[in-house]
Amino acid sequence: MTTTDTSGYNNGTYSFEQQIFCISWSTILSFNYTGEAAAIAKQTKAMLTKVLQDEEIQTLIGVWHLVWGPGVSVGSWAGPGRAVNTMFIIVPQTDPSQAVIAIAGTNGKSLMNWVLQDFNVRETVPWPYGKKSNVASIACYLGPHWCGPQREPRISKGISLGLKNLVSIKSPQDHGTTAQQYLASRPFKNIMVTGHSLGGALSPCYSLYLEDTRSEWDTDGSTSISCLPTAGQTQGDTNFSKYYDSKLLATTNRQWNSMDMVPHAFNSEMLDKIPKLYKQCDLQSTPLVDLLVFLLKQSTRKNNYLNVAPNTKGFESTCYDYDINNMRSQYPATSDEIDQVVNELKKDLDLSETNKNHTNTINFLTEALIQHSIGYIEYFDIGDFAQRMDAISQRTVTVMSRPTEAGVRIQTVLASLNTTPILMMELGQRSKDKIDDLKEGEGPLLDEILERVSQWNDGTPMENSQPLIFLIEEGW
Numbered sequence: 001m002t003t004t005d006t007s008g009y010n011n012g013t014y015s016f017e018q019q020i021f022c023i024s025w026s027t028i029l030s031f032n033y034t035g036e037a038a039a040i041a042k043q044t045k046a047m048l049t050k051v052l053q054d055e056e057i058q059t060l061i062g063v064w065h066l067v068w069g070p071g072v073s074v075g076s077w078a079g080p081g082r083a084v085n086t087m088f089i090i091v092p093q094t095d096p097s098q099a100v101i102a103i104a105g106t107n108g109k110s111l112m113n114w115v116l117q118d119f120n121v122r123e124t125v126p127w128p129y130g131k132k133s134n135v136a137s138i139a140c141y142l143g144p145h146w147c148g149p150q151r152e153p154r155i156s157k158g159i160s161l162g163l164k165n166l167v168s169i170k171s172p173q174d175h176g177t178t179a180q181q182y183l184a185s186r187p188f189k190n191i192m193v194t195g196h197s198l199g200g201a202l203s204p205c206y207s208l209y210l211e212d213t214r215s216e217w218d219t220d221g222s223t224s225i226s227c228l229p230t231a232g233q234t235q236g237d238t239n240f241s242k243y244y245d246s247k248l249l250a251t252t253n254r255q256w257n258s259m260d261m262v263p264h265a266f267n268s269e270m271l272d273k274i275p276k277l278y279k280q281c282d283l284q285s286t287p288l289v290d291l292l293v294f295l296l297k298q299s300t301r302k303n304n305y306l307n308v309a310p311n312t313k314g315f316e317s318t319c320y321d322y323d324i325n326n327m328r329s330q331y332p333a334t335s336d337e338i339d340q341v342v343n344e345l346k347k348d349l350d351l352s353e354t355n356k357n358h359t360n361t362i363n364f365l366t367e368a369l370i371q372h373s374i375g376y377i378e379y380f381d382i383g384d385f386a387q388r389m390d391a392i393s394q395r396t397v398t399v400m401s402r403p404t405e406a407g408v409r410i411q412t413v414l415a416s417l418n419t420t421p422i423l424m425m426e427l428g429q430r431s432k433d434k435i436d437d438l439k440e441g442e443g444p445l446l447d448e449i450l451e452r453v454s455q456w457n458d459g460t461p462m463e464n465s466q467p468l469i470f471l472i473e474e475g476w
Contacts, residue, residue, distance in 0.1 A: 011062030011094040014382065017253070019061045020100060020228045021380045023090065024194040026051060027104030029393055030072060030086040038172040040083050041072040045173060047393055048088065056388050063093035064100075068182040071169035085165045085202075087179060097189040101179060103166060103206060105198025120158025121266050122299045127153040127240055128160075130212035153243040155205065155236035156266075156303070162198065163205045180210070184217035190224045196376065197262065200232025204244060204252065204308045211247050226251035230376055233265045234305040241306040249309055257375045258314030261368045266300040267307065278367050281319035286361045317375045322366040330383070331374055333390040338369045 012019060029051070030044040045066065051057055052064050069088030074081060086104040091097075155163075170176045183191070191210065195203035207227040214221060227248060235244075245252075256263040259277055264270040274293050275285030321327060324342070328335040342362060377386050430445055437443025 011092050012058065012060050014060050014062075014385070017228065017255075018380050018382055018385075020192060020194050021196075021230060021255075021376070022061050022382050022385045023064070023100050023102050024196045024199065024228070024230065025377075025382070025386065026389060027086050027088070027102050027195070027199060029389075030070060030083045030104060032393065033083070034081040036081065037072045037074040037083075040074065040081075041070050041172055044070045044072065044083075044086065045088075051389055051392050052090070054388065054392055057385065057392075060382075060385050060388075064090045065093060065096070066090050067096075067099070068174050068177070068179060069171045071171045071179065073165040073169050085162060085169065087166055087169055089179060089182065095189075097187065099183075099188050099191050101191060101193045101203075101206065103193065103195035103199040103203050105162075105195065105200070105202065120161065121156040121303070121305070123157045124154035124237060124303050125157055125160045127155055127208075127236070127243065129209050151239050153236060153240035154303075155240055156234075156305075159201060159205060159235045162202050163209065166202060166206050167209060180213065180217050183210075183223075188223050190226065192226050192228060194228045194230075195232070196230045197372070198233065200229040200256075201235050202232075203227055203229045204232070204248070204254075205235055207248055207252075208244050224251065226253070228253045228255065229308075230255045231257065231260055231262055231372060232307070233262050234267055234270075234307045236306075237304045238306045241308050241310055244308040252309050254307075254309040254312045255376075255379075256312070256314045257317050257371055257379065259317040260314075260371045260375060262372055263307065263314065266296060266303070266305040268297055268301055268305075271297050271300075278319070278364060281322075281367060283322070283364050283367055284360065286364060288361045289364055315379055317371055317379070320367060320370045320374065322363045322370065324366060324370070327370070327374070331377070331386070334373050334377070334386070338366065338373070341369060342366050 014022065026048060029047050030040055032047070033040045033043045048070065049066060052066065067089050071087050072083045073085040075084035083104070087101065089099050089101050091099050167180070168178065170178055171182075174182060177185075193203045193207040193210070195201075204227050207225055210217070210225055214223075225248065229252075232254075261274055261277065264274050264277075271293055275289055324335050324339050342365065346362065377383055434443055434445045438445045438449075
């Protein structure tokens with residue numbers, strides 16, 4: 001980020017990047033609370049203020065002041081009355097003209113929910129900001145083959161929903177203003193946008209939103225926008241990646257762990273690497289993991305996903321002891337969270353520890369959870385901050401919760417999968433209406449599937465071959 005002035009941020013013993021990651025990590029404080037959005041925002045503000053005013057915390061990251069938010073969006077699918085998205089703005093006491101916008105991902109779903117749900121990545125939607133003529137001009141500037149309406153930047157439907165939440169979130173304690181409206185009310189020299197996990201996917205999108213709507217809040221164009229996203233999934237297609245990079249690559253410092261599963265989604269070439277991620281840790285892939293990768297590739301192969309700043313090399317990590325009990329003394333809160341996730345996954349997916357293949361799957365997913373959380377805490381070397389924040393907040397809610405409302409269909413397939421072969425049956429392309437009916441448990445497509453299953457059962461099934469998986473693509 002050569003064009004970003006970081007001098008005003010460095011008011012603690014931690015470096016600039018360490019401070020920003022600490023601020024990003026603190027967005028999980030909202031996950032402690034349930035209720036209406038305004039109530040969660042009020043409680044989160046009180047706890048965040050308590051953390052920021054703690055003397056030990058201030059020694060590490062310096063003195064920061066909350067100036068807007070938190071703004072909270074509540075959604076039922078994250079659990080009754082739980083925060084879906086959280087965002088706030090803080091400034092360093094040493095230079096209040098430099099602001100940090102911190103964005104949390106979806107409450108408690110930062111890894112397993114992405115893997116086990118339908119992700120909302122099967123479909124993409126056009127990037128809604130910026131003048132279409134400008135987007136087209138930039139596309140043509142990149143080369144003649146980028147011209148044309150079919151080359152418009154597109155983002156996943158899920159990312160689009162998250163961005164809409166962030167754009168519309170209002171802070172009830174700041175006269176009901178949005179973050180953009182607050183930015184328009186006072187001048188800033190620099191604005192840094194950051195987030196981890198799903199927040200690491202949304203923060204570049206919000207940065208680009210600010211850039212594309214600059215005339216609405218920064219009329220003289222004097223504010224520098226930068227972004228430090230960590231552990232983020234892919235936001236959109238190749239066109240979106242190129243469009244983002246044409247605007248903000250110079251001030252983007254994307255950080256991702258080369259052994260973290262999440263940044264490998266949803267580019268096809270990156271997905272292919274997941275089964276071998278932990279080979280150096282003596283952890284081989286399993287049929288469960290292979291099936292997950294297969295389903296991801298089937299769902300996203302036509303969308304040409306590519307992360308922003310795609311040439312950014314992931315940082316090297318190390319193999320962790322996937323016996324989480326051996327890490328509890330150093331990272332008690334995060335270890336407890338990972339342990340809870342793993343135990344509940346065992347029950348949800350009926351993973352018996354007496355089955356060697358299931359044990360290997362548990363170890364593989366445990367390593368993935370550790371890489372997605374502790375891997376970043378250790379890379380940024382902010383263990384002191386994380387432990388102190390946990391002590392202050394007495395945080396008990398998981399960062400990476402089990403998929404309480406994950407797709408039942410996929411869970412059922414995974415639960416029944418064992419070391420025996422898988423039977424695949426292609427049903428070809430079907431209309432959206434028929435697929436929607438199938439999801440509701442009715443319609444001609446369901447009747448056809450039941451008839452095929454009945455015919456199969458009337459015959460002599462191939463010994464030890466299960467489950468039977470029907471592959472259906474949406475078309476016409």
